Amino acid sequence: xxxxxxxxxxxVCGEYVIVATGRKNVDFSRLISLNESAAMxxxxxxxxxxxIDDVAKVLLDxxxxxxxxxxxxxxxxxxxxxxxxxxx
Numbered sequence: 001x002x003x004x005x006x007x008x009x010x011x012v013c014g015e016y017v018i019v020a021t022g023r024k025n026v027d028f029s030r031l032i033s034l035n036e037s038a039a040m041x042x043x044x045x046x047x048x049x050x051x052i053d054d055v056a057k058v059l060l061d062x063x064x065x066x067x068x069x070x071x072x073x074x075x076x077x078x079x080x081x082x083x084x085x086x087x088x
Contacts, residue, residue: 001078001087002049009034009042018042018086032084037063038077052078 008019016039018032034042037059044058055074059065065073081087 003046004088
């Protein structure tokens with residue numbers, strides 16, 4: 001998987017939001033906010049090919065969670081990104 005081009009993470013007034021740029025994303029009318037954990041994962045995988053296991057590893061490396069919880073949370077996060085068209 002890979003995060004689609006033209007989406008950038010910005011910090012606005014202490015909140016993390018995804019901003020769509022470029023002609024390809026002109027019809028993208030959603031405001032997507034990320035919590036601190038999701039923003040950290042975004043920064044770790046943006047511009048790279050990644051799998052669910054890579055996302056889970058970021059969570060495991062930064063939070064005190066067990067592997068099953070990290071993997072489940074990673075699946076949910078990536079699914080939500082796919083649902084709104086951020087990930088191909």
